[in-house]
Amino acid sequence: xxxxxxxxxxxxxxxxxxxxxxxxxxxxxxxxxxxxxxxxxxxxxxxxxxxxxxxxxxxxxxxxxxxxxxxxxxxxxxxxxxxxxxxxxxxxxxxxxxxxxxxxxxxxxxxxxxxxxxxxxxxxxxxxxxxxxxxxxxxxxxxxxxxxxxxxxxxxxxxxxxxxxxxxxxxxxxxxxxxxxxxxxxxxxxxxxxxxxxxxxxxxxxxxxxxxxxxxxxxxxxxxxxxxxxxxxxxxxxxxxxxxxxxxxxxxxxxxxxxxxxxxxxxxxxxxxxxxxxxxxxxxxxxxxxxxxxxxxxxxxxxxxxxxxxxxxxxxxxxxxxxxxxxxxxxxxxxxxxxxxxxxxxxxxxxxxxxxxxxxxxxxxxxxxxxxxxxxxxxxxxxxxxxxxxxxxxxxxxxxxxxxxxxxxxxxxxxxxxxxxxxxxxxxxxxxxxxxxxxxxxxxxxxxxxxxxxx
Numbered sequence: 366x367x368x369x370x371x372x373x374x375x376x377x378x379x380x381x382x383x384x385x386x387x388x389x390x391x392x393x394x395x396x397x398x399x400x401x402x403x404x405x406x407x408x409x410x411x412x413x414x415x416x417x418x419x420x421x422x423x424x425x426x427x428x429x430x431x432x433x434x435x436x437x438x439x440x441x442x443x444x445x446x447x448x449x450x451x452x453x454x455x456x457x458x459x460x461x462x463x464x465x466x467x468x469x470x471x472x473x474x475x476x477x478x479x480x481x482x483x484x485x486x487x488x489x490x491x492x493x494x495x496x497x498x499x500x501x502x503x504x505x506x507x508x509x510x511x512x513x514x515x516x517x518x519x520x521x522x523x524x525x526x527x528x529x530x531x532x533x534x535x536x537x538x539x540x541x542x543x544x545x546x547x548x549x550x551x552x553x554x555x556x557x558x559x560x561x562x563x564x565x566x567x568x569x570x571x572x573x574x575x576x577x578x579x580x581x582x583x584x585x586x587x588x589x590x591x592x593x594x595x596x597x598x599x600x601x602x603x604x605x606x607x608x609x610x611x612x613x614x615x616x617x618x619x620x621x622x623x624x625x626x627x628x629x630x631x632x633x634x635x636x637x638x639x640x641x642x643x644x645x646x647x648x649x650x651x652x653x654x655x656x657x658x659x660x661x662x663x664x665x666x667x668x669x670x671x672x673x674x675x676x677x678x679x680x681x682x683x684x685x686x687x688x689x690x691x692x693x694x695x696x697x698x699x700x701x702x703x704x705x706x707x708x709x710x711x712x713x714x715x716x717x718x719x720x721x722x723x724x725x726x727x728x729x730x731x732x733x734x735x736x737x738x739x740x741x742x743x744x745x746x747x748x749x750x751x752x753x754x755x756x757x758x759x760x761x762x763x764x765x766x767x768x769x770x771x772x773x774x775x776x777x778x779x780x781x782x783x784x785x786x787x788x789x790x791x792x793x794x795x796x797x798x799x800x801x802x803x804x805x806x807x808x809x810x811x812x813x814x815x816x817x818x819x820x
Contacts, residue, residue: 367402370405378392410448412444445457451720455490458483493528497528501525546564565584568608575805580615581615600637622654652692714732733755775797
């Protein structure tokens, strides 16, 4: 119970301050615990403020290389990232690493953990291939120093699987997660949170390969185990309920999914708080699936209502805030206002390029939306130019087999046809189909769409 732990430590601090000097190690330790539990209750901004405040006092009292200072710097970097400042988190971890290597040694568990954090935040800046490279590079060091069955080693294998999927190779990611699961069950036990997380990842990747019914089956099978082990109100349990709702929608039961998300929201508001990231995400899902039921204007209203709350809680530059701006642009277009949608996407792009990086998948997705909206305003030649310009960047960053890369190839073929070159469009669709069949499931909607275009 994070809130109860925070209450007890907060209650302890003034008693310690009365009995001990302000710089006493026990007081600094309690302040560290208050900052930590503040973050675990979901208040990332306040946790960051408390750790930053603590660091200055530790630096005054302790030597610069004291392990507690290095640990606080780690926490500051971590909570910086969790507030949405991904680039700064990566900078702080990268700055911390040589000090840990010098003071603790390159093979110290904390040093290896920072290497893991650098890999993770590198990925979150949008550099998926580099994140995968760093995790792959880290694994043999962890296996040598910590052992193949050490939890951090198993977690790196999980990260390699995860970033393999994000690099576009979903089938390989599913294989790696499936290979990891029995080792976690043997070492950690079938009820360990990391084991349950891998089961969740397998379910998720099954869905991403296009097998939404299998994903729904696996998530539904996972939920009672999480409810039994973690409790019905644990964040992971609530996340699985969210995944069941998402998978339900992808099987075509959109109204049932909307019902499940709507049912989930008050539990998240009560357990996590109305301003928690997952709660805001569910509101985003409710808005999205409301639109998918055909009520585009209500979807636009819900997203527009969500945006100021995200800006207040997460900040204007948080990735989720930027995503909601993307959704507002998208649903503006779906209401028939293609010119306004194009204006909003064009206005969003520089912010994503600055905050996320030009190569981040969301930035690339907005460029795709600008191209699509351009076509919807009637300028097929400019749309074709923008899609053609986008494709090599997607191939370089996401990989040639990533679903978004394949979608852009489909858009290039469509735009080519709309400019009047039907023969070249047919050639491009014919060239695309075997790649889609190799990467996606046989019944994937994009494959069916390409076959229709060829016919």
